[in-house]
Amino acid sequence: MARTPSARKTSPAKKTATKKAPRPRKQTQPRPALASPFDLRGGLPTRTTTWMTDLQGYATLAALIAGITTPTIQAWHDHHDGTTTRTLNDGTHLHYTLTTRTLSWQTLCPMGAVHEYVLRNPADTDAAQADAESCTSPHWTPPPTNTGTHLAARLQTAHKAAADTQPMSIREIADGITARADTEAPKEHPQP
Template sequence: MARTPSTRTKNTATAKKTAPKKAPRTRKTTPPPLTLVNPPRPRLTRRPTHWMTDLQGYATLAARLAGITTPHIQAWQDHQDGTTTRPLDDGSHLHYTQATRTLRWHTPCPMGAVHEYVLRTPADTDTAQADVADCTRLHWTPPPNNTGTHLTARLQAAVKAAADTQPMSIREIADGITARADNDQPKGHPQP
């Protein structure tokens, strides 16, 4: 038997024919963005927040309960110490203290002094406004009884009222009843 070339060698011989080479692929590269074409985005400026602090909310509510409308809640300046202040259009200002939950109104009177009032209800506000409007006393000269300002006079009246309502001991009550019994005279019925 004669040997015939194997098919394996034929295939390898034909496979050695070179295929045409392809050109290498080029990668697309993008150039960096130019600042003239694509300017950088401007940094956003810090906008004022539209939030309110708790203290500003409490002060607005206290003013509303006193009959004063303060539409711009952020107009209350929070002092970060439990107090907040808000100027009013007439030159006066409101001051709220969180610890005591009091709203105070500081207002100049026609005579040049600054009056302070604690406002809790609309009646307090009306009374304070009337008191300031009716103030005709010169504040830089002491009044005849040397009591100082309206506030001093009111404080003295409050101290006197507090002294009149102090608790009494049983002995003081018994002495008071005995003194009354000695001075009281029976009164007759009125005649028709």
């Protein structure tokens, strides 16, 4: 049997596309624009961290060897002359000299004088604290004022003054005043 074409041509069935709901896109937060390190429109980048000086490092190590922990290295004040100082929590001072590699501890005794001790190890530190706390000798020192960079000059003045003066009894003072009153004429106060 022969096939005859039908008058009606049939075409294959068309598929109707079903519309799918669009997937929600993942929303990302916009990122802040980062400046390129080569972008010089904002100026050159600046360093925001503080670095320690070599002298501060040496002083911190010397204090650690002497048994004193100084956790904040930048608290050492570098005088840019080979010396650095640091005030401790109790008001005493550490002084480090690079040329001699010495660490000194400066403190006021109960009598009001400034004592200075060289610290090389924890035993020196303990002995210095005990000596300063047990001092009962009368001293002549100027009242403490600026305890920063001028402390060494004040210490020299205090040592000279202490060597020039000796403690006197009230009787010796009265005898001295009486002897002067008999031989000296009264003097006016010096003008500033």
